[in-house]
Amino acid sequence: MPIVTLLSDFGLQDGYVACMKGVILGIAPEVDLVDVSHLIAPQDVRSAGFVLFTAYRYFPPGTVHLAVVDPGVGTERKAIAVRTESGFFVGPDNGIFSLVLKNEAGFEARNLENADFQLRPLSSTFHGRDLFAPAAAHIARGASFDLLGPETAPMIAQWSSPVRGKSGIEGEIIHIDRFGNCITNVTLQEIAKVHLASAWRVKAGQGPELPLYDTYSRVQPGNALALAGSSGFVEIAVNRGNAALNLGLRIGTAVYFLLERA
Amino acid sequence: MPIVTLLSDFGLQDGYVACMKGVILGIAPEVDLVDVSHLIAPQDVRSAGFVLFTAYRYFPPGTVHLAVVDPGVGTERKAIAVRTESGFFVGPDNGIFSLVLKNEAGFEARNLENADFQLRPLSSTFHGRDLFAPAAAHIARGASFDLLGPETAPMIAQWSSPVRGKSGIEGEIIHIDRFGNCITNVTLQEIAKVHLASAWRVKAGQGPELPLYDTYSRVQPGNALALAGSSGFVEIAVNRGNAALNLGLRIGTAVYFLLERA
Amino acid sequence: MPIVTLLSDFGLQDGYVACMKGVILGIAPEVDLVDVSHLIAPQDVRSAGFVLFTAYRYFPPGTVHLAVVDPGVGTERKAIAVRTESGFFVGPDNGIFSLVLKNEAGFEARNLENADFQLRPLSSTFHGRDLFAPAAAHIARGASFDLLGPETAPMIAQWSSPVRGKSGIEGEIIHIDRFGNCITNVTLQEIAKVHLASAWRVKAGQGPELPLYDTYSRVQPGNALALAGSSGFVEIAVNRGNAALNLGLRIGTAVYFLLERA
Numbered sequence: 001m002p003i004v005t006l007l008s009d010f011g012l013q014d015g016y017v018a019c020m021k022g023v024i025l026g027i028a029p030e031v032d033l034v035d036v037s038h039l040i041a042p043q044d045v046r047s048a049g050f051v052l053f054t055a056y057r058y059f060p061p062g063t064v065h066l067a068v069v070d071p072g073v074g075t076e077r078k079a080i081a082v083r084t085e086s087g088f089f090v091g092p093d094n095g096i097f098s099l100v101l102k103n104e105a106g107f108e109a110r111n112l113e114n115a116d117f118q119l120r121p122l123s124s125t126f127h128g129r130d131l132f133a134p135a136a137a138h139i140a141r142g143a144s145f146d147l148l149g150p151e152t153a154p155m156i157a158q159w160s161s162p163v164r165g166k167s168g169i170e171g172e173i174i175h176i177d178r179f180g181n182c183i184t185n186v187t188l189q190e191i192a193k194v195h196l197a198s199a200w201r202v203k204a205g206q207g208p209e210l211p212l213y214d215t216y217s218r219v220q221p222g223n224a225l226a227l228a229g230s231s232g233f234v235e236i237a238v239n240r241g242n243a244a245l246n247l248g249l250r251i252g253t254a255v256y257f258l259l260e261r262a
Numbered sequence: 263m264p265i266v267t268l269l270s271d272f273g274l275q276d277g278y279v280a281c282m283k284g285v286i287l288g289i290a291p292e293v294d295l296v297d298v299s300h301l302i303a304p305q306d307v308r309s310a311g312f313v314l315f316t317a318y319r320y321f322p323p324g325t326v327h328l329a330v331v332d333p334g335v336g337t338e339r340k341a342i343a344v345r346t347e348s349g350f351f352v353g354p355d356n357g358i359f360s361l362v363l364k365n366e367a368g369f370e371a372r373n374l375e376n377a378d379f380q381l382r383p384l385s386s387t388f389h390g391r392d393l394f395a396p397a398a399a400h401i402a403r404g405a406s407f408d409l410l411g412p413e414t415a416p417m418i419a420q421w422s423s424p425v426r427g428k429s430g431i432e433g434e435i436i437h438i439d440r441f442g443n444c445i446t447n448v449t450l451q452e453i454a455k456v457h458l459a460s461a462w463r464v465k466a467g468q469g470p471e472l473p474l475y476d477t478y479s480r481v482q483p484g485n486a487l488a489l490a491g492s493s494g495f496v497e498i499a500v501n502r503g504n505a506a507l508n509l510g511l512r513i514g515t516a517v518y519f520l521l522e523r524a
Numbered sequence: 525m526p527i528v529t530l531l532s533d534f535g536l537q538d539g540y541v542a543c544m545k546g547v548i549l550g551i552a553p554e555v556d557l558v559d560v561s562h563l564i565a566p567q568d569v570r571s572a573g574f575v576l577f578t579a580y581r582y583f584p585p586g587t588v589h590l591a592v593v594d595p596g597v598g599t600e601r602k603a604i605a606v607r608t609e610s611g612f613f614v615g616p617d618n619g620i621f622s623l624v625l626k627n628e629a630g631f632e633a634r635n636l637e638n639a640d641f642q643l644r645p646l647s648s649t650f651h652g653r654d655l656f657a658p659a660a661a662h663i664a665r666g667a668s669f670d671l672l673g674p675e676t677a678p679m680i681a682q683w684s685s686p687v688r689g690k691s692g693i694e695g696e697i698i699h700i701d702r703f704g705n706c707i708t709n710v711t712l713q714e715i716a717k718v719h720l721a722s723a724w725r726v727k728a729g730q731g732p733e734l735p736l737y738d739t740y741s742r743v744q745p746g747n748a749l750a751l752a753g754s755s756g757f758v759e760i761a762v763n764r765g766n767a768a769l770n771l772g773l774r775i776g777t778a779v780y781f782l783l784e785r786a
């Protein structure tokens with residue numbers, strides 16, 4: 001009984017997610033469907049990639065992860081499936097799997113060109129239903145990975161790799177969680193390679209320089225700080241507050257990690 | 263392992279949906295439960311009917327679709343189950359299945375009067391839990407359709423049939439999706455019976471006359487247009503914008519399809 | 525095939541809920557997962573306790589109910605599992621199960637101290653994933669209840685018991701539903717012990733005294749009243765309106781039940 005997880009920006013008020021589930025259950029009735037999230041900010045590939053990264057490691061090996069945040073649908077962007085030791089990843093080739101693939105020991109990817117694994121007619125606007133859901137279902141049923149299409153090299157997006165410069169590291173906000181915490185694309189591990197955490201100051205957008213602490217309680221309620229979340233990525237937070245609202249931060253806002261002068 | 267889908271306006275912050283699922287799993291432990299949506303605008307039967315229509319065709323034959331948007335609960339409105347070649351539809355007899363039934367080759371309906379298929383005591387306010395969920399579960403388990411109650415003729419709502427007049431077609435908005443696109447009750451097919459799509463202008467509420475195009479990109483970002491969505495129904499949209507907000511449209515707003523004078 | 529239900533304040537836009545589900549399915553692949561709600565107001569134990577109370581009675585005996593609203597995570601608060609005739613309840617020992625346990629004939633509770641039933645490393649911030657989800661999964665698989673840890677007495681929270689005084693009963697609002705109805709911690713049953721329902725006036729916060737009726741339609745649209753909802757608890761409502769918004773009520777607002785002078 002394999003698991004298929006679903007991640008999208010389709011929202012929960014329309015029938016789009018149910019269409020995908022109906023298609024999957026029609027092909028592979030025995031699978032377990034698990035929603036990761038369908039409330040990704042519309043077309044935000046970074047946020048989708050981060051949310052998938054936080055969740056996929058907790059699923060059993062062989063799980064099929066379907067991720068459809070697809071601003072390029074109808075254009076020339078490729079549709080891919082990727083196989084790793086952790087499982088399968090099915091979605092548009094727009095960098096959505098960047099954080100996952102950088103975290104895996106190795107991977108193999110295929111272009112989803114085999115029309116036998118697609119609905120007919122293939123719409124130009126809803127590949128989640130017509131192309132990605134059937135591919136995920138066939139993989140879950142045990143279809144040979146090689147049959148999906150020719151080998152390909154998946155896109156690893158620039159936003160998944162912060163830039164290291166003379167004065168520090170430049171990253172960006174890639175996700176905002178329910179509580180307004182703003183997660184950056186910079187891990188504590190990357191920072192620690194350069195210098196001890198306590199030596200850094202973090203500046204998000206036009207905001208003030210913030211300390212990098214290990215727990216909320218190092219600052220007074222209402223005050224902002226940077227800290228490493230349970231995912232390992234550094235986030236901008238406000239103790240008992242909403243950092244996104246209080247500091248005016250958005251997905252894509254630049255975040256600078258600066259070394260204090262000694 | 264039959265599938266039971268669930269659609270309602272109960273929202274996701276309370277325990278109402280879980281009550282229905284508990285009841286269903288108590289009667290039919292082997293079913294697969296799939297949510298269609300529980301964020302239908304409160305008491306909006308039109309929107310529920312449209313969302314169900316977009317999703318049901320993608321489920322395997324025999325699927326049981328439970329749809330509870332029920333402003334008439336506690337009144338004399340009937341409770342029904344309908345059987346078609348696609349599956350079963352269980353809910354209040356208020357027109358919620360209109361679009362589905364107009365799309366099916368035939369159907370047979372029953373009044374849900376058999377008390378053996380209801381919880382006791384039957385509340386006057388929560389038939390989703392006490393009446394519709396048990397009926398759906400018993401159908402999924404294979405209960406004889408004839409046992410549910412006497413035959414009946416389900417309501418086909420007026421809003422499911424736009425009015426054709428001298429100067430064109432008068433419809434209305436029946437659903438607003440996550441992106442603010444406003445779906446009308448008029449299909450491209452109905453329009454094409456009268457005249458080529460390119461000959462029409464579409465006027466929603468007090469708004470300006472809009473062109474009817476086949477793709478968003480025919481207008482500049484920020485501009486409004488009408489186009490046929492993946493469901494086949496014409497919708498009012500704004501390229502990269504939110505039509506409902508920008509044009510002040512709501513469910514129920516009248517939409518006029520006018521033939522340009524030659 | 526046991527059922528595991530999930531209730532939390534994690535929201536639906538992040539990957540937190542999916543992490544818990546992945547952990548559960550890794551340990552107990554055969555369980556049925558059912559969401560109760562993940563949109564509990566952040567850290568509101570009262571609201572979570574009420575929503576669980578409304579739903580759990582409709583699930584089959586033996587169901588495992590996982591409830592993670594956990595403002596005390598990382599502190600000394602205990603983690604518990606409780607067994608009753610209705611099923612199992614797993615979560616923080618912060619009173620979240622108060623209404624359930626007051627409604628059950630008896631119960632037995634264990635401190636979740638057995639490290640064999642926890643993920644390693646155990647984070648200090650996400651016990652839902654690392655501690656509660658594995659415990660729920662092991663219970664669903666049939667692990668011996670005694671193995672979970674030593675016996676304990678679960679906290680029954682003060683808010684679950686309104687105070688009876690000379691002039692009446694003092695309660696508070698413990699949940700606000702999708703429609704803005706404000707549910708109190710006072711049942712119609714408790715009131716009836718003192719005096720007939722018709723003799724009471726209800727005052728929520730700084731608002732006016734309201735009548736206690738049996739149906740919305742006893743007041744004009746737009747007017748407020750108190751009435752007993754389907755859960756048995758008295759709620760403050762506005763006929764066709766939103767009581768929370770109209771009357772400025774919040775979870776925790778005091779509600780006074782006053783006996784009219786004869």
